[in-house]
Amino acid sequence: MASSTPLARLLEERSSGRVVKHLAAILDQLPNSYCQLESLGRHECVIRGRRMLNFNAINYLGLEQHPEMIASAQQALATWGTLAGSSRAAAEVGLYEKLESKIAEKIGVESVIVYPTVTLANHGVIPLLMRKRSLLLTDQEVHNSVQRAAIEAKGAGATLGSFIHDDFTQLEQILEAQRGQHSHAMIALDGVYSMAGTYLNLPRYEAIAKKYDAMLYIDDAHGFGVVGPEGRGIVSHYGSNYDNTIYVASLEKGLASLGGFVAVPQAARDYFRYNSYTYTFSGQLPPPYLASALTAMEILEREKGARLTRLHELIGRVKTEVQEIGFEVIGEDHPFPLVMVKVGEFENIPEVSQFFYDEGVHILTVGFPVIPQSRGAMVRISLSATHADSQIDRLMAAFRKLHAKLNPSRTQQDSRECLADTASSVAA
Numbered sequence: 306m307a308s309s310t311p312l313a314r315l316l317e318e319r320s321s322g323r324v325v326k327h328l329a330a331i332l333d334q335l336p337n338s339y340c341q342l343e344s345l346g347r348h349e350c351v352i353r354g355r356r357m358l359n360f361n362a363i364n365y366l367g368l369e370q371h372p373e374m375i376a377s378a379q380q381a382l383a384t385w386g387t388l389a390g391s392s393r394a395a396a397e398v399g400l401y402e403k404l405e406s407k408i409a410e411k412i413g414v415e416s417v418i419v420y421p422t423v424t425l426a427n428h429g430v431i432p433l434l435m436r437k438r439s440l441l442l443t444d445q446e447v448h449n450s451v452q453r454a455a456i457e458a459k460g461a462g463a464t465l466g467s468f469i470h471d472d473f474t475q476l477e478q479i480l481e482a483q484r485g486q487h488s489h490a491m492i493a494l495d496g497v498y499s500m501a502g503t504y505l506n507l508p509r510y511e512a513i514a515k516k517y518d519a520m521l522y523i524d525d526a527h528g529f530g531v532v533g534p535e536g537r538g539i540v541s542h543y544g545s546n547y548d549n550t551i552y553v554a555s556l557e558k559g560l561a562s563l564g565g566f567v568a569v570p571q572a573a574r575d576y577f578r579y580n581s582y583t584y585t586f587s588g589q590l591p592p593p594y595l596a597s598a599l600t601a602m603e604i605l606e607r608e609k610g611a612r613l614t615r616l617h618e619l620i621g622r623v624k625t626e627v628q629e630i631g632f633e634v635i636g637e638d639h640p641f642p643l644v645m646v647k648v649g650e651f652e653n654i655p656e657v658s659q660f661f662y663d664e665g666v667h668i669l670t671v672g673f674p675v676i677p678q679s680r681g682a683m684v685r686i687s688l689s690a691t692h693a694d695s696q697i698d699r700l701m702a703a704f705r706k707l708h709a710k711l712n713p714s715r716t717q718q719d720s721r722e723c724l725a726d727t728a729s730s731v732a733a
Protein backbone atom coordinates (compact mmCIF):
# COMPACT_ATOMS: atom_id res chain seq x y z
CA MET A 306 0.00 0.00 0.00
CA ALA A 307 1.44 3.44 -0.94
CA SER A 308 2.16 5.51 2.16
CA SER A 309 2.22 8.84 0.35
CA THR A 310 -1.19 10.18 1.39
CA PRO A 311 -2.63 10.71 4.89
CA LEU A 312 -5.39 8.25 4.02
CA ALA A 313 -2.98 5.53 2.89
CA ARG A 314 -0.89 6.04 6.06
CA LEU A 315 -3.98 5.80 8.27
CA LEU A 316 -5.27 2.66 6.61
CA GLU A 317 -1.86 1.02 6.71
CA GLU A 318 -1.53 1.78 10.41
CA ARG A 319 -5.02 0.50 11.20
CA SER A 320 -4.91 -2.65 9.12
CA SER A 321 -1.46 -3.78 10.25
CA GLY A 322 -2.27 -3.73 13.98
CA ARG A 323 -1.61 -6.88 15.99
CA VAL A 324 -5.28 -7.41 16.96
CA VAL A 325 -6.49 -6.98 13.39
CA LYS A 326 -3.91 -9.47 12.10
CA HIS A 327 -4.77 -11.93 14.85
CA LEU A 328 -8.49 -11.70 14.02
CA ALA A 329 -7.84 -12.09 10.31
CA ALA A 330 -5.69 -15.17 10.95
CA ILE A 331 -8.54 -16.81 12.86
CA LEU A 332 -11.37 -15.73 10.57
CA ASP A 333 -9.48 -17.00 7.52
CA GLN A 334 -9.76 -20.49 8.99
CA LEU A 335 -13.52 -20.37 9.56
CA PRO A 336 -15.50 -21.60 6.57
CA ASN A 337 -18.76 -20.48 8.22
CA SER A 338 -17.72 -16.84 8.73
CA TYR A 339 -17.62 -13.91 6.33
CA CYS A 340 -18.66 -16.27 3.55
CA GLN A 341 -20.93 -15.74 0.59
CA LEU A 342 -24.39 -17.26 0.22
CA GLU A 343 -24.75 -18.42 -3.36
CA SER A 344 -28.39 -19.25 -2.79
CA LEU A 345 -30.84 -19.30 0.07
CA GLY A 346 -33.89 -21.52 0.42
CA ARG A 347 -36.05 -22.95 3.17
CA HIS A 348 -33.33 -23.47 5.84
CA GLU A 349 -30.88 -24.47 3.16
CA CYS A 350 -28.16 -22.45 1.53
CA VAL A 351 -25.28 -22.91 -0.87
CA ILE A 352 -21.79 -21.83 0.22
CA ARG A 353 -18.78 -22.37 -2.04
CA GLY A 354 -20.82 -24.69 -4.21
CA ARG A 355 -21.86 -26.84 -1.26
CA ARG A 356 -25.53 -27.30 -0.25
CA MET A 357 -25.81 -26.72 3.51
CA LEU A 358 -28.45 -26.92 6.20
CA ASN A 359 -28.92 -23.45 7.60
CA PHE A 360 -28.89 -23.07 11.39
CA ASN A 361 -27.20 -19.69 11.26
CA ALA A 362 -30.01 -17.44 10.01
CA ILE A 363 -32.15 -15.56 12.50
CA ASN A 364 -35.70 -16.00 11.31
CA TYR A 365 -37.37 -17.39 14.39
CA LEU A 366 -40.89 -17.67 13.03
CA GLY A 367 -39.96 -18.84 9.54
CA LEU A 368 -41.86 -16.11 7.71
CA GLU A 369 -39.11 -15.10 5.29
CA GLN A 370 -40.30 -17.43 2.49
CA HIS A 371 -44.01 -17.24 3.26
CA PRO A 372 -45.96 -16.70 0.01
CA GLU A 373 -48.09 -13.94 1.57
CA MET A 374 -44.98 -12.09 2.71
CA ILE A 375 -43.49 -12.25 -0.77
CA ALA A 376 -46.81 -11.29 -2.40
CA SER A 377 -47.31 -8.27 -0.12
CA ALA A 378 -43.75 -7.06 -0.76
CA GLN A 379 -44.28 -7.46 -4.51
CA GLN A 380 -47.61 -5.64 -4.31
CA ALA A 381 -45.97 -2.76 -2.43
CA LEU A 382 -43.23 -2.61 -5.05
CA ALA A 383 -45.81 -2.41 -7.81
CA THR A 384 -47.75 0.30 -5.95
CA TRP A 385 -44.99 2.44 -4.48
CA GLY A 386 -41.82 1.54 -6.38
CA THR A 387 -38.54 0.65 -4.71
CA LEU A 388 -38.06 3.79 -2.63
CA ALA A 389 -39.93 6.84 -1.36
CA GLY A 390 -36.77 8.90 -1.78
CA SER A 391 -37.08 11.21 1.20
CA SER A 392 -36.68 11.24 4.94
CA ARG A 393 -39.85 10.73 6.98
CA ALA A 394 -39.41 14.34 8.08
CA ALA A 395 -40.31 15.40 4.52
CA ALA A 396 -43.02 12.91 3.53
CA GLU A 397 -43.57 9.31 4.49
CA VAL A 398 -45.18 6.32 2.78
CA GLY A 399 -48.74 5.96 4.08
CA LEU A 400 -48.10 2.38 5.25
CA TYR A 401 -46.16 3.73 8.26
CA GLU A 402 -49.28 4.88 10.09
CA LYS A 403 -50.96 1.49 9.84
CA LEU A 404 -47.79 -0.40 10.84
CA GLU A 405 -47.05 1.81 13.84
CA SER A 406 -50.63 1.58 15.14
CA LYS A 407 -50.58 -2.19 14.76
CA ILE A 408 -47.31 -2.57 16.70
CA ALA A 409 -48.49 -0.15 19.41
CA GLU A 410 -51.71 -2.11 19.79
CA LYS A 411 -49.85 -5.43 19.96
CA ILE A 412 -47.51 -4.44 22.78
CA GLY A 413 -50.06 -2.23 24.54
CA VAL A 414 -48.48 1.24 24.29
CA GLU A 415 -49.80 4.60 23.10
CA SER A 416 -47.43 4.99 20.22
CA VAL A 417 -44.35 3.60 18.49
CA ILE A 418 -41.93 5.14 16.01
CA VAL A 419 -40.41 2.90 13.34
CA TYR A 420 -36.80 3.52 12.27
CA PRO A 421 -35.03 1.90 9.29
CA THR A 422 -33.00 -0.34 11.67
CA VAL A 423 -32.62 -0.98 15.38
CA THR A 424 -29.14 0.53 15.21
CA LEU A 425 -30.63 3.77 13.90
CA ALA A 426 -33.33 3.67 16.61
CA ASN A 427 -30.65 3.28 19.29
CA HIS A 428 -28.63 6.14 17.84
CA GLY A 429 -31.73 8.27 17.41
CA VAL A 430 -32.96 7.85 20.95
CA ILE A 431 -30.06 7.29 23.38
CA PRO A 432 -28.01 10.47 22.71
CA LEU A 433 -31.24 12.45 22.51
CA LEU A 434 -32.26 11.44 26.03
CA MET A 435 -28.85 11.22 27.66
CA ARG A 436 -26.85 14.44 27.56
CA LYS A 437 -25.59 16.94 30.16
CA ARG A 438 -26.50 16.04 33.79
CA SER A 439 -27.40 12.49 32.70
CA LEU A 440 -25.87 9.24 33.91
CA LEU A 441 -25.97 6.38 31.42
CA LEU A 442 -24.98 2.91 32.61
CA THR A 443 -24.68 0.05 30.13
CA ASP A 444 -24.49 -3.68 30.79
CA GLN A 445 -21.14 -4.79 29.32
CA GLU A 446 -22.93 -7.34 27.14
CA VAL A 447 -25.59 -5.00 25.76
CA HIS A 448 -25.62 -4.93 21.95
CA ASN A 449 -22.79 -3.09 20.24
CA SER A 450 -25.18 -0.55 18.68
CA VAL A 451 -26.32 0.51 22.16
CA GLN A 452 -22.71 0.84 23.30
CA ARG A 453 -21.89 2.97 20.26
CA ALA A 454 -24.95 5.14 20.84
CA ALA A 455 -23.79 5.52 24.44
CA ILE A 456 -20.45 6.90 23.22
CA GLU A 457 -22.45 9.45 21.23
CA ALA A 458 -24.37 10.31 24.40
CA LYS A 459 -21.03 10.89 26.12
CA GLY A 460 -20.17 13.29 23.33
CA ALA A 461 -23.46 15.08 24.07
CA GLY A 462 -22.38 15.54 27.71
CA ALA A 463 -23.69 12.44 29.50
CA THR A 464 -21.60 10.58 32.07
CA LEU A 465 -21.04 7.06 30.84
CA GLY A 466 -20.44 3.96 32.95
CA SER A 467 -20.68 0.23 32.44
CA PHE A 468 -21.07 -2.78 34.68
CA ILE A 469 -20.27 -6.48 34.35
CA HIS A 470 -23.20 -8.37 32.83
CA ASP A 471 -25.93 -8.79 35.44
CA ASP A 472 -23.60 -7.75 38.28
CA PHE A 473 -26.27 -6.07 40.39
CA THR A 474 -23.83 -5.28 43.19
CA GLN A 475 -21.49 -3.39 40.89
CA LEU A 476 -24.41 -1.57 39.28
CA GLU A 477 -25.70 -0.45 42.68
CA GLN A 478 -22.21 0.67 43.73
CA ILE A 479 -21.96 2.91 40.66
CA LEU A 480 -25.44 4.31 41.22
CA GLU A 481 -24.72 4.84 44.91
CA ALA A 482 -21.59 6.86 44.05
CA GLN A 483 -22.85 8.79 41.04
CA ARG A 484 -26.64 9.07 40.99
CA GLY A 485 -26.69 12.13 43.27
CA GLN A 486 -24.60 14.21 40.88
CA HIS A 487 -26.96 13.74 37.94
CA SER A 488 -30.52 14.82 37.20
CA HIS A 489 -31.36 11.71 35.17
CA ALA A 490 -30.09 8.14 35.11
CA MET A 491 -30.72 5.35 32.62
CA ILE A 492 -29.66 1.69 32.65
CA ALA A 493 -29.27 0.21 29.16
CA LEU A 494 -29.93 -3.51 28.69
CA ASP A 495 -30.84 -6.13 26.10
CA GLY A 496 -34.17 -7.95 26.36
CA VAL A 497 -32.50 -11.17 25.24
CA TYR A 498 -28.72 -11.55 25.14
CA SER A 499 -28.03 -12.95 21.70
CA MET A 500 -24.64 -14.44 22.56
CA ALA A 501 -26.07 -16.36 25.50
CA GLY A 502 -29.71 -16.88 24.53
CA THR A 503 -30.73 -15.68 27.99
CA TYR A 504 -33.53 -13.35 29.07
CA LEU A 505 -33.08 -10.06 30.86
CA ASN A 506 -33.76 -10.28 34.60
CA LEU A 507 -36.28 -7.45 34.39
CA PRO A 508 -37.66 -7.64 37.96
CA ARG A 509 -34.18 -7.12 39.45
CA TYR A 510 -33.43 -4.17 37.16
CA GLU A 511 -36.84 -2.60 37.76
CA ALA A 512 -36.25 -2.80 41.51
CA ILE A 513 -32.81 -1.15 41.18
CA ALA A 514 -34.22 1.52 38.85
CA LYS A 515 -36.93 2.31 41.40
CA LYS A 516 -34.46 2.43 44.30
CA TYR A 517 -32.17 4.89 42.51
CA ASP A 518 -34.81 6.91 40.65
CA ALA A 519 -33.46 5.73 37.31
CA MET A 520 -35.15 4.55 34.09
CA LEU A 521 -34.52 1.50 31.90
CA TYR A 522 -33.62 1.28 28.23
CA ILE A 523 -34.29 -2.17 26.76
CA ASP A 524 -33.13 -3.26 23.33
CA ASP A 525 -35.43 -6.23 22.78
CA ALA A 526 -34.42 -6.81 19.14
CA HIS A 527 -34.60 -10.58 19.61
CA GLY A 528 -37.57 -10.77 21.93
CA PHE A 529 -40.31 -9.06 19.94
CA GLY A 530 -42.40 -11.66 18.11
CA VAL A 531 -40.90 -14.52 20.11
CA VAL A 532 -40.82 -13.85 23.85
CA GLY A 533 -43.86 -13.39 26.09
CA PRO A 534 -47.54 -13.99 25.43
CA GLU A 535 -48.20 -13.85 21.67
CA GLY A 536 -44.60 -12.72 21.23
CA ARG A 537 -45.24 -9.28 22.73
CA GLY A 538 -41.68 -9.10 24.03
CA ILE A 539 -39.70 -9.22 27.25
CA VAL A 540 -41.69 -6.58 29.16
CA SER A 541 -44.90 -8.45 28.48
CA HIS A 542 -43.18 -11.74 29.41
CA TYR A 543 -42.78 -10.40 32.95
CA GLY A 544 -46.27 -8.85 32.98
CA SER A 545 -44.67 -5.44 33.47
CA ASN A 546 -45.36 -2.08 31.78
CA TYR A 547 -43.58 0.69 29.89
CA ASP A 548 -44.10 3.51 32.42
CA ASN A 549 -40.40 3.76 33.23
CA THR A 550 -38.89 1.96 30.24
CA ILE A 551 -37.81 2.96 26.77
CA TYR A 552 -38.50 -0.17 24.75
CA VAL A 553 -36.81 -0.76 21.39
CA ALA A 554 -37.34 -3.84 19.22
CA SER A 555 -36.84 -5.24 15.73
CA LEU A 556 -39.06 -6.08 12.77
CA GLU A 557 -36.38 -8.43 11.42
CA LYS A 558 -35.76 -11.37 13.69
CA GLY A 559 -39.33 -12.35 14.52
CA LEU A 560 -41.16 -10.70 11.62
CA ALA A 561 -38.71 -11.40 8.78
CA SER A 562 -38.92 -7.82 7.52
CA LEU A 563 -36.65 -4.85 8.20
CA GLY A 564 -36.67 -2.00 10.71
CA GLY A 565 -36.62 -1.18 14.40
CA PHE A 566 -39.13 0.64 16.58
CA VAL A 567 -39.23 2.52 19.85
CA ALA A 568 -42.28 2.76 22.11
CA VAL A 569 -42.98 6.34 23.23
CA PRO A 570 -45.85 8.06 25.06
CA GLN A 571 -48.16 9.89 22.61
CA ALA A 572 -47.39 13.22 24.28
CA ALA A 573 -43.66 12.79 23.57
CA ARG A 574 -44.06 11.48 20.01
CA ASP A 575 -43.36 14.80 18.31
CA TYR A 576 -40.37 15.43 20.56
CA PHE A 577 -38.75 12.29 19.13
CA ARG A 578 -39.88 12.95 15.55
CA TYR A 579 -38.54 16.49 15.46
CA ASN A 580 -35.34 15.95 17.43
CA SER A 581 -34.01 12.49 16.81
CA TYR A 582 -31.43 12.83 14.05
CA THR A 583 -31.77 9.34 12.59
CA TYR A 584 -35.49 10.03 12.08
CA THR A 585 -35.00 13.43 10.53
CA PHE A 586 -31.83 12.91 8.53
CA SER A 587 -31.98 9.23 7.54
CA GLY A 588 -34.04 7.80 4.73
CA GLN A 589 -37.18 5.76 5.37
CA LEU A 590 -37.86 2.06 5.01
CA PRO A 591 -38.49 0.92 1.44
CA PRO A 592 -42.24 0.18 0.93
CA PRO A 593 -41.87 -3.64 0.50
CA TYR A 594 -40.53 -3.91 4.06
CA LEU A 595 -43.33 -1.81 5.55
CA ALA A 596 -45.82 -4.04 3.74
CA SER A 597 -44.17 -7.33 4.72
CA ALA A 598 -43.91 -6.28 8.38
CA LEU A 599 -47.66 -5.61 8.34
CA THR A 600 -48.35 -8.92 6.63
CA ALA A 601 -46.19 -10.79 9.16
CA MET A 602 -48.27 -9.36 11.98
CA GLU A 603 -51.50 -10.32 10.22
CA ILE A 604 -50.30 -13.90 9.62
CA LEU A 605 -49.26 -14.28 13.27
CA GLU A 606 -52.57 -12.90 14.49
CA ARG A 607 -54.51 -15.28 12.29
CA GLU A 608 -52.43 -18.33 13.27
CA LYS A 609 -52.99 -17.70 16.99
CA GLY A 610 -49.56 -18.72 18.27
CA ALA A 611 -49.10 -21.94 16.25
CA ARG A 612 -45.57 -20.93 15.20
CA LEU A 613 -44.54 -20.16 18.77
CA THR A 614 -45.85 -23.53 19.93
CA ARG A 615 -43.80 -25.32 17.26
CA LEU A 616 -40.74 -23.20 18.03
CA HIS A 617 -40.91 -24.11 21.72
CA GLU A 618 -41.20 -27.79 20.81
CA LEU A 619 -37.98 -27.52 18.80
CA ILE A 620 -36.15 -25.53 21.47
CA GLY A 621 -37.06 -28.18 24.08
CA ARG A 622 -35.98 -31.02 21.82
CA VAL A 623 -32.65 -29.47 20.80
CA LYS A 624 -31.65 -28.39 24.31
CA THR A 625 -32.46 -31.83 25.74
CA GLU A 626 -30.71 -33.82 23.00
CA VAL A 627 -27.59 -31.67 22.91
CA GLN A 628 -27.20 -32.14 26.66
CA GLU A 629 -27.84 -35.87 26.39
CA ILE A 630 -25.06 -36.06 23.82
CA GLY A 631 -22.79 -34.60 26.48
CA PHE A 632 -22.45 -30.89 25.67
CA GLU A 633 -23.11 -28.04 28.06
CA VAL A 634 -25.94 -25.72 27.01
CA ILE A 635 -25.87 -22.12 28.26
CA GLY A 636 -29.09 -20.56 29.52
CA GLU A 637 -30.72 -23.94 29.96
CA ASP A 638 -33.84 -22.49 31.60
CA HIS A 639 -34.46 -19.86 28.96
CA PRO A 640 -36.79 -21.11 26.21
CA PHE A 641 -35.19 -19.08 23.46
CA PRO A 642 -34.47 -20.21 19.87
CA LEU A 643 -30.78 -19.31 20.09
CA VAL A 644 -29.19 -22.35 21.70
CA MET A 645 -25.62 -21.76 22.86
CA VAL A 646 -23.55 -24.92 23.11
CA LYS A 647 -20.10 -25.03 24.69
CA VAL A 648 -17.91 -27.08 22.39
CA GLY A 649 -14.47 -26.56 23.80
CA GLU A 650 -11.83 -23.90 24.21
CA PHE A 651 -10.88 -20.97 22.01
CA GLU A 652 -8.25 -23.06 20.17
CA ASN A 653 -10.99 -25.51 19.02
CA ILE A 654 -12.87 -22.86 17.02
CA PRO A 655 -11.30 -23.47 13.56
CA GLU A 656 -11.63 -27.26 13.93
CA VAL A 657 -15.30 -27.01 14.98
CA SER A 658 -16.15 -24.53 12.26
CA GLN A 659 -14.51 -26.78 9.62
CA PHE A 660 -16.28 -29.82 11.08
CA PHE A 661 -19.73 -28.29 10.60
CA TYR A 662 -18.85 -27.08 7.11
CA ASP A 663 -17.72 -30.59 6.17
CA GLU A 664 -20.96 -31.98 7.63
CA GLY A 665 -22.96 -29.57 5.47
CA VAL A 666 -24.24 -27.48 8.40
CA HIS A 667 -24.02 -23.69 8.27
CA ILE A 668 -23.81 -22.59 11.90
CA LEU A 669 -22.10 -19.88 13.93
CA THR A 670 -18.98 -20.74 15.91
CA VAL A 671 -17.97 -17.97 18.30
CA GLY A 672 -15.25 -17.12 20.78
CA PHE A 673 -13.47 -14.10 22.19
CA PRO A 674 -13.90 -11.15 21.52
CA VAL A 675 -17.53 -11.78 20.49
CA ILE A 676 -18.14 -13.54 23.82
CA PRO A 677 -16.10 -13.32 27.05
CA GLN A 678 -12.87 -15.34 26.96
CA SER A 679 -14.04 -17.49 29.87
CA ARG A 680 -16.78 -19.04 27.72
CA GLY A 681 -14.29 -20.70 25.37
CA ALA A 682 -15.67 -21.89 22.03
CA MET A 683 -19.42 -21.91 21.52
CA VAL A 684 -21.68 -22.97 18.70
CA ARG A 685 -24.89 -20.99 18.33
CA ILE A 686 -27.85 -22.93 16.94
CA SER A 687 -30.45 -20.58 15.54
CA LEU A 688 -33.82 -22.32 15.37
CA SER A 689 -36.87 -21.45 13.37
CA ALA A 690 -40.47 -22.63 13.70
CA THR A 691 -40.27 -23.96 10.15
CA HIS A 692 -37.20 -26.17 10.61
CA ALA A 693 -38.31 -29.69 9.73
CA ASP A 694 -37.84 -32.57 12.18
CA SER A 695 -35.58 -34.26 9.63
CA GLN A 696 -33.34 -31.16 9.59
CA ILE A 697 -33.05 -31.29 13.39
CA ASP A 698 -32.24 -35.03 13.11
CA ARG A 699 -29.31 -34.16 10.82
CA LEU A 700 -28.12 -31.42 13.16
CA MET A 701 -28.20 -33.76 16.15
CA ALA A 702 -26.32 -36.41 14.19
CA ALA A 703 -23.62 -33.83 13.50
CA PHE A 704 -23.41 -32.91 17.20
CA ARG A 705 -23.11 -36.62 18.09
CA LYS A 706 -20.26 -37.00 15.64
CA LEU A 707 -18.58 -33.83 16.95
CA HIS A 708 -18.78 -35.10 20.51
CA ALA A 709 -17.12 -38.38 19.49
CA LYS A 710 -14.42 -36.45 17.64
CA LEU A 711 -13.67 -34.10 20.53
CA ASN A 712 -13.90 -36.78 23.25
CA PRO A 713 -12.60 -40.02 21.70
CA SER A 714 -11.61 -41.66 25.00
CA ARG A 715 -14.94 -40.76 26.64
CA THR A 716 -16.83 -42.23 23.71
CA GLN A 717 -14.82 -45.50 23.82
CA GLN A 718 -15.45 -45.70 27.54
CA ASP A 719 -19.20 -45.05 26.98
CA SER A 720 -19.39 -47.82 24.42
CA ARG A 721 -17.46 -50.21 26.69
CA GLU A 722 -19.87 -49.39 29.54
CA CYS A 723 -22.77 -49.83 27.15
CA LEU A 724 -21.44 -53.23 25.99
CA ALA A 725 -20.91 -54.31 29.60
CA ASP A 726 -24.48 -53.25 30.47
CA THR A 727 -25.84 -55.17 27.51
CA ALA A 728 -23.77 -58.26 28.39
CA SER A 729 -24.96 -58.23 32.01
CA SER A 730 -28.61 -57.75 31.04
CA VAL A 731 -28.32 -60.63 28.53
CA ALA A 732 -26.69 -62.84 31.22
CA ALA A 733 -29.49 -61.94 33.66
Ligand SMILES: Cc1ncc(COP(=O)(O)O)c(C=O)c1O
Nearest residue numbers: 422423424448450499524526565
Ligand atom coordinates in the same frame (compact mmCIF):
# COMPACT_ATOMS: atom_id res chain seq x y z
C1 LIG B 1 -29.84 -6.70 20.44
C2 LIG B 1 -29.63 -6.13 19.07
N1 LIG B 1 -29.79 -4.81 18.88
C3 LIG B 1 -29.60 -4.25 17.67
C4 LIG B 1 -29.24 -5.00 16.58
C5 LIG B 1 -29.02 -4.32 15.25
O1 LIG B 1 -30.20 -4.40 14.53
P1 LIG B 1 -30.28 -3.76 13.09
O2 LIG B 1 -29.66 -4.71 12.14
O3 LIG B 1 -31.76 -3.60 12.84
O4 LIG B 1 -29.58 -2.46 13.15
C6 LIG B 1 -29.07 -6.38 16.71
C7 LIG B 1 -28.69 -7.18 15.54
O5 LIG B 1 -28.61 -8.34 15.49
C8 LIG B 1 -29.26 -6.95 17.98
O6 LIG B 1 -29.08 -8.26 18.18
